Amino acid sequence: MASPTTHFILVHIFTILVATSHAWKPKFSSILVFGDSTVDPGNNNFIETLFKGNHFPYGRDFPGHVPTGRFSNGKLVTDFIASLLDIKDTVPPYLDPNLSDHELLTGVSFASGGSGLDDLTTVASGVIPVSKQIEHFREYVEKIKCIVGKEEAQKILGRALVIISAGTNDFSFNFYDIPTRKYEFDIDGYQDFLQNRLQIFIKELYDLGCRKIAVAGLPPIGCIPLQITAKFKNPKDRKCIEQENLDSELYNKKLERLLLHVQATLPGCRVVYTDIYNPLANLVNQPEKFGFEVTKRGCCGSGIVEAGPLCNELTPTCEESSKFVFWDSVHPTEAAYKYIAKYMEAEVLPKFVNSNSSEIYL
Template sequence: MASSSFSFSFSFSFFFLVVFLHSCSASAMPKFPAILVFGDSTVDTGNNNFISTPFKGNHYPYGREFPGQISTGRFSDGKLVPDIVTSALGIKELVPPFLHPSLSDEELRTGVSFASAGSGFDKLTTIASRVIPVPQQLLYFVEYIKRLNKVVGEQDAQKIVSGALVVISAGSNDFLLNYYDLPTRKQQFDVAGYEDFILGKLQDLIQKLLDMGCRKFLVAGVPPFGCLPIQITAQSINITDSSRVCVEEENEDARLYNSKLMRLVKQLQESGQGSKLVYLNIYDPLMDMVNHPQKYGFVETKKGCCGSGLLESGPLCNRLTPPCANASQYLFWDSIHPGEVAYRVISQFVVDNALPRFLS
């Protein structure tokens, strides 16, 4: 009886969250004509499907909870935060990848994702993975503007770009792949120095986007690195459940980076240019899910749903590594990426705390 009651309570809460997100778009939310997304796998809706890289999520079991159970290239069991937030804003239901060969004129008008799973601000981060570094995503944005000009005319294209919500979500791979795991940057920088290096790249990106007409930015911080299942596995002497704890040193690095990013966003906001920049805190919502799993219906927060949950991600999460039976009970879908339930919690945080600041 207790188990049944819990299941009903969680299902009701989840239903309420979906209704809440959609109802918020009606009046209290700011209005954007489009969404433009730059970053990594947290916001890549399928661009990696169309480039030569092993970092793809276009195969089973990815997309198991997506409408139609389609493996779209999203690194999750379902939708990502840009999809959920864009739907809540009433722009459209899903954010398409810019590189999709069948991208329609209407999709161009309402926005796309330029993001690439495995990407980062540092070009060295993507050398081995052969994905699209964030600075190179700007080249696709240039192409986007040219195509948009042809569809709606230069004047209307400029209005779309200036009014669009620009989402930037990257940085984790720079630390996970290119600092903790590879020696090159670690030989050049201490952690604080590398954080400043990455933030310099981010500042350059925002300035170039400003120069190209963008004015409204939602800039995401990084998650608690040390709580990602793959990082816990890398630091664990053994892999018993009782020994799996977050790596506090890496979480401290993430907190320091985020505090610097908050200051940078405030500095850029105060510099003017008619822009609005909002910092998105994703660290705290994820840590709350880790520390208080029962609030969200989770029973596992230290392993992913796919396979063993210890290492599987991307090409290693496949038909040979079947997923858990109930992904909604897992914070993480694979060893790196949250599942759709967690992304919906973060989306609610965006709706509650970040988007209203565009009205002030």
Template sequence: MARANYLIVALSLHVTWLLFLSKPCIALTPETSPSFPAILIFGDSTVDTGNNNFIPTIFKANYSPYGKDFPGHVATGRFSDGKLIPDMVASKLGIKELVPPFLDPELSDDDVKTGVSFASAGTGLDDRTAAISTVIPAMKQIGMFKNYIQRLQRIVGVDESKRIIGSALAVISVGTNDLTFNFYDLPTRQLQFNISDYQDFLQNRLQSLIKEIYQLGCRTIVVAGLPPIGCLPIQETISFPIPLNRKCLEDQNTDSEAYNQKLSKLLGNLQSQLLGSTILYADIYTPLVDMINNPQKYGKPV
């Protein structure tokens, strides 16, 4: 079985989202880009475009080899060799080429008008996850969003601010660190929850996050499911220290699938509750498993 490093797995996740968001059936194409004047990002390292550069944490990606394939070959704080999904989606929709981190002190008014990332690498829905990494909890990113709205209002006025946010595309990618850091690897939450109950705890937090984003004006929200956690290199390495013995942990993958099934149902229920909302589930599990099991389909020699 092919085992990509974390950066390749993350990049595959991003490309998968790009394909998902480009499906004509949900009308997210360059031709419809005026419907999305801005992109707003919440979550963890898969979508943190550099916020961790500006907080006191060791979870940073502002050094080599990060960014080796980024324009200019510079490390920007993105946990990737190149662009992240916010950049790819924003470019695909004709919004802009790069999505800046909200905490960047040099953030321009033009970038505020077209969207930012509030994400923080190492974070989770569970506040304990963020505490382990001393990063910004997912729920605290709502406070950043409120500050963003205030700045946007100063730039364009209250009415135009409401229009931009109401027409913006919001993306949420979070949850993986909760299970890896807080349940499997540092089993602090196993003392309180079984896996099903912990999944429910996380999704209750996620539901609150989505409702807060909705109450602040967003109407189109894409939520990523979990990847096959048992195939993440860190999980394989912890369980199988000898490289030749490494393989995916099927019990953890089964947990991810169960989480995703619950999530898909939750998002459908939420959309029916939140008037005028479009809440989309992005399945990243299925294509990533296919990439791992069939790398030759994606250009990797067998």
């Protein structure tokens, strides 16, 4: 039988271990999301555009089996992150006219499927560019000021987790598939153009009170099934497009350096680079290691062209979506998003905790 002293030491050690295991977890007041279809929970439902995910089979595995406007079979990365942080189970679209005060105060998404940092990206689709999303955010700020007052609203904004995920559509629509911007920029110049737009956007968020910002890099664009389809006509030749992936890697390296510079110019702000490339590349290159089987096509239809309106109630889907990295020809499955969220939990969220002490940024 352990002595009282030994018992006290064991209890003390256990207490320290428990505290340490949770010490990384920062406290956020809410979650605010900007970007494209990877983080749009349904804003496109409320605008005039054909690019919507508010019909079956989208939402097949979402709670209640309802299509919400999310371009996936279930939840998005941001939904999982909000749940992991005990903020809310899912992140609603800002444009939903029926949002409660509680929903507004705990966070919303301003993202729009098909969006980009370049305004040219959204001209044909009519979706909401990132530059317009900041206007909606200004409206949002005024709304929460009316709910809780100016001082409390500023506290909420300062403690909110902001997630930005945009850029993929800019390259897909404007540079690779429809090379409009190639007449103005080489790949290096277009990357710089987009990151300049992003830097301006982050400054605008900062000026409105945001202080904790996670910015996603590009995924391996060359592994998106639709990009593979555009490159390889023969199904037997399907493989990731190496040059597009190299372009994504170069963009991400530049972005990491840029965000360090941006953080240094914004006092009291934490701006964190969020690696999306490697976790998604892991699933594509070593699917069996993570419980996946199919990587070169989506679950919906043939999986090589169907997305948005082409993935619909008349389109057959695979039986086990959890075995597929992609749900349609563009967007990952809920299973892939869940893996990316767990990766962010381990590698990104801890960076919002003060590295010099156990103090949490509030």
